[in-house]
Amino acid sequence: MMLREKILRSPQAMIGLALIALLVLIALFADVLAPHDPTEQNILAKYRAPDAEYPLGTDQLGRCELSRLIYGARYSLGIGLPVVAVLGLLGLLLGCLSACAPKGIQWVVQYLCNVFVAFPAVVLAAALTGVIGNGIPATICAVLLAMWAWFVRMVRGYVLVELGRDYPLASRIAGCGTMRLILRHLIPNILPQYLVYLSTGVASTVIMISGFAFLGMGFPAGTPEWGAMLNEARRGLYAHPELLLYPGGCVALTACAFNLFGEALRDILERTEGS
Amino acid sequence: MARTALRKAGYLLLILLGVSLLSFALLQLSGRDPALAIALRSQGTSEENLARLREEMGLNGTMLEQYLKWLTGFLRGDFGYSIYSGRAVAADLLSVLPVTCALMGLAFLWILLLGTPMALYAAYRPGKLFDQVVRILNVLGICLPTFWSGYLLLVLFAVKIPLISVAPKPGLAGLLLPSFALAVPSMASYTRVFRASLLKQMHAEYCLIARTRGLSRKEILLRHAVRNAMPPVVTLLMQYVGYLFIGTVLVESVFSLNGLGSYLLGCALASDAAALAACLVLAAAVYAVFNLLGEFINRMLCPWMEKGGVLQ
Numbered sequence: 001m002m003l004r005e006k007i008l009r010s011p012q013a014m015i016g017l018a019l020i021a022l023l024v025l026i027a028l029f030a031d032v033l034a035p036h037d038p039t040e041q042n043i044l045a046k047y048r049a050p051d052a053e054y055p056l057g058t059d060q061l062g063r064c065e066l067s068r069l070i071y072g073a074r075y076s077l078g079i080g081l082p083v084v085a086v087l088g089l090l091g092l093l094l095g096c097l098s099a100c101a102p103k104g105i106q107w108v109v110q111y112l113c114n115v116f117v118a119f120p121a122v123v124l125a126a127a128l129t130g131v132i133g134n135g136i137p138a139t140i141c142a143v144l145l146a147m148w149a150w151f152v153r154m155v156r157g158y159v160l161v162e163l164g165r166d167y168p169l170a171s172r173i174a175g176c177g178t179m180r181l182i183l184r185h186l187i188p189n190i191l192p193q194y195l196v197y198l199s200t201g202v203a204s205t206v207i208m209i210s211g212f213a214f215l216g217m218g219f220p221a222g223t224p225e226w227g228a229m230l231n232e233a234r235r236g237l238y239a240h241p242e243l244l245l246y247p248g249g250c251v252a253l254t255a256c257a258f259n260l261f262g263e264a265l266r267d268i269l270e271r272t273e274g275s
Numbered sequence: 276m277a278r279t280a281l282r283k284a285g286y287l288l289l290i291l292l293g294v295s296l297l298s299f300a301l302l303q304l305s306g307r308d309p310a311l312a313i314a315l316r317s318q319g320t321s322e323e324n325l326a327r328l329r330e331e332m333g334l335n336g337t338m339l340e341q342y343l344k345w346l347t348g349f350l351r352g353d354f355g356y357s358i359y360s361g362r363a364v365a366a367d368l369l370s371v372l373p374v375t376c377a378l379m380g381l382a383f384l385w386i387l388l389l390g391t392p393m394a395l396y397a398a399y400r401p402g403k404l405f406d407q408v409v410r411i412l413n414v415l416g417i418c419l420p421t422f423w424s425g426y427l428l429l430v431l432f433a434v435k436i437p438l439i440s441v442a443p444k445p446g447l448a449g450l451l452l453p454s455f456a457l458a459v460p461s462m463a464s465y466t467r468v469f470r471a472s473l474l475k476q477m478h479a480e481y482c483l484i485a486r487t488r489g490l491s492r493k494e495i496l497l498r499h500a501v502r503n504a505m506p507p508v509v510t511l512l513m514q515y516v517g518y519l520f521i522g523t524v525l526v527e528s529v530f531s532l533n534g535l536g537s538y539l540l541g542c543a544l545a546s547d548a549a550a551l552a553a554c555l556v557l558a559a560a561v562y563a564v565f566n567l568l569g570e571f572i573n574r575m576l577c578p579w580m581e582k583g584g585v586l587q
Contacts, residue, residue, distance in 0.1 A: 115293035118559035118566075120520040122536075126543035127551040131304045134544070200417075207420045211525050214422045215540055230422060241430045248423025255418035263414055 003192060014259030015267070016199075019095035023254055027073040036064035038071040038224040038249045047240055057244055058185075058235055059229075068224035069250055075225040076254055079136070080206040083143055087151045088198050093154020096182045100164065110156075113149035121146035121208060122215075129217050139209060147205070154197050158190040192269055199262030203255035210251045226251045279574075283567055290563050295349070298555040299342050302548045351558065355549035359542045364550045367538060368557070374534035378526065379448065379519050381454035386462045386515070394469035399496055401474055409466060416463025421522045423527035425456040453530040457522045460587030461515045469508050475501040508571040516561045 007013045026033060035055065042062035050057045056065040098109035125142035132138050160169065163186075171185055210227030212218050219228045226247040233243035348355065354364035397406040432452060476482060477492075477500050485495045524536030535554070542550040 067352065110287070111293065114290050114563075115297060115559075118290065118562045119297075119555060120517045120558050120562070122364055122521040122524045123539065123551075123555050123558045126524075126539045127298075127301050127555055129543040130546045130551050131301060207418075208521070210420060211422055213519065214525065215528055217540075217543065227420075227422070234426075237426065237430065238433065241426075242428075244423070244426050248420060248426065251419050251420045252423060256415070257422070259414055259418050267279065269324070271562075 002272075003268070005082055005143060006272075007075075007265065010264045013261055014262035016257050016259075016264060018255030019253070022262060023073055023077060024272065026070055028076045030074050031068050034064070034067035036067040038063065038067040040064070047236070052187060056246060059233065060240075065223075065243065065246060067247055068222065068229060070225070071224040072226040072229065072247065072250060073254075074237070075219070075223070076210065076251070078138065079209055080202050081256075082184045083205055083209075084198055084202045087144065087147050088194070088200065090148050090152025091155045092194070094152040096186065097158045098152060098157035100178055100182060100186075111154065113152050116145065116149040117153070119146055122212070122239045125212050125217055127208060135215060137208060137219050139212045142212075143205060143208060147201075151197070151201070155190065155194065158193055159186055162186055162189050192265070196266045196269065197264045199258045203258040203262070206254050207251060278320065280571070283570065287563055287567050292564060293558055294559040294563070295346055295556055296342070298552045298559070299345060303338070303550040330460075343344060344570065345552075349553070354553040357542065357547055357550040358385075359545040359547040359550060360538075364553045367550065368535075371533060371535045371538045373537065374450075375527070376451055377525055378454050378457060378523055378532070379516075380532065381447065381450055382458040382461070382517070382519055382522070383512075385455055385458035386465050386512075389458075390462045390465045390469065394454065394466045395474065395496065395501075397470045398473035398477065398500075399493065406470075409470070413463040413467045419459055420525075421456055421460065422441050422529055423458055423526040425453065425526050428452050428456050429529065439468070450532075453526045453532060457526045458528070460522070461518060464516075464568050465508070465511060466509050472504040473500055477502075477506045496503055505576050509569050509572050509576070510566075513565045516565045517558075520558055520562075 007017075035053075040063060042058065045054070045058050046060055046062040048054050048058040048062070054064050054066070056069070059065055059068070094109055098106050098113075101109075121142055124146050125139055128138040128142045128145075129135075132141075167185065168181060171181055176185070184232065208267075209218065210225065213223075213225045213227030214231045216228075216231060219225050221228075229247040231242055233240070235248070236243060347354070352365055354368070356362075357367055358366045360367050393409050397409045400406060429452070473496065477496065480501060482495050485499060486492070490498075523540060525532065526532070527534045527536035528540070538550075541547075541552055542554070
């Protein structure tokens with residue numbers, strides 16, 4: 001309750017939340033909002049300047065730039081949010097396990113984390129692209145493989161701090177089992193801090209996936225994904241820099257929305273902790 | 276100290292073993308026959324040619340034998356044969372690594388040289404104008420996709436302010452812009468964490484005591500707080516080795532540099548399993564080694580801290 005009020009009173013958090021809501025709405029209602037079909041080519045109208053019909057002009061194949069940007073939100077959020085949701089759940093599960101389980105299991109989980117953390121996502125993405133073929137599954141697998149260990153480590157760290165406090169001991173004395181301790185006491189207590197990590201995690205996942213798309217990994221040619229659009233706009237770098245400006249700006253804005261909210265929440269939590 | 280060092284080194288070896296196993300397993304997933312791929316390019320696909328190539332490349336025998344053969348080859352510096360370039364992977368890596376290393380090294384310099392003063396001054400006067408500006412710049416900096424800021428710099432310096440040459444040049448001068456684009460997001464998070472860590476120390480009891488003894492805020496910050504604030508920052512810097520790696524690949528593509536990134540992409544699109552496995556192992560090994568290094572630096576900086584900072 002207290003936390004909700006503090007979030008409502010923080011302008012930074014509210015700006016972040018509003019931007020997130022706006023982006024989600026754009027992604028959901030892309031087909032209503034977009035003035036044109038994002039893949040419809042009009043060779044006669046390539047590199048059109050902005051006008052009433054094409055509010056942001058057209059690209060090198062005469063496709064409506066605005067429509068492509070609007071549909072791009074579907075790819076970034078439609079992949080970024082579920083991926084982070086999976087990572088978040090996996091992190092909670094294995095993180096709690098690796099903090100509360102017997103020493104042997106703890107060691108194994110930590111060892112696996114240490115091994116997986118060492119792989120940079122982009123090398124994994126390249127390797128998986130080479131091995132299972134270029135496509136969205138390869139990039140998603142790469143992000144999951146490269147990131148899960150970070151989430152587990154984070155949760156483990158939070159849980160260890162909580163276990164050092166008095167209430168886990170008190171609930172133990174009151175006869176609370178491990179599962180109940182984790183589900184009813186530990187998870188609710190670490191959730192706010194974890195939300196900070198998840199929010200900034202969405203930002204970095206969105207940047208990462210567009211980065212892969214920019215490198216030509218993940219999406220078939222012509223997909224209206226922001227990173228892929230940037231890649232296609234490279235040819236007209238000096239003549240039409242605005243075609244590079246828009247999609248990159250969209251990626252930055254999306255990342256900004258989640259980072260603004262995450263950082264604001266972090267500040268609120270730290271202030272509460274300090275006082 | 277010596278015993279901990281040995282134990283840590285042993286654990287590192289164990290991690291590297293896991294890394295190599297995982298890379299080898301990934302390589303096996305492809306289901307393509309590398310001998311056939313090479314035969315198609317060079318000697319022809321007759322049965323005896325294929326058999327000879329398989330023998331040469333160690334593709335006969337059980338999975339375990341293959342792994343051991345690959346691993347021993349790897350330890351001797353023989354990373355296999357690249358389908359993508361048609362040369363030995365080791366030779367390829369030697370020719371592309373200098374650019375990538377220079378790029379990452381310069382990015383580290385940018386991070387340290389620009390980020391450190393920003394963090395120090397922001398922590399010296401928290402809540403003041405400079406601090407607020409740095410805070411906003413940090414949030415924005417973390418959000419900048421490297422592949423986008425690279426182009427912004429390129430267009431800016433090529434069209435608006437033709438001060439720095441943007442054409443790929445040999446030497447470090449040509450790497451100034453790319454390394455800056457690479458450094459920005461990491462610099463932002465470095466500054467944020469360093470500032471927060473400094474402030475946490477400044478609120479600690481020993482700093483309050485030093486203040487009551489008449490030391491100025493500046494003296495406390497530079498003499499006492501900095502050192503104690505370092506461990507989380509060192510840990511973070513070592514983690515950037517992995518993070519900058521992702522950025523390098525993107526930045527190399529933006530600025531058309533011939534480094535590890537372009538090699539990696541070429542190998543990915545050519546399904547070059549041998550080269551990809553070598554890149555995986557190398558990248559992970561470098562990362563693991565730097566992290567261990569970070570732990571030792573932290574131990575030396577603050578021996579009084581128990582577990583070498585926040586690495587857990």
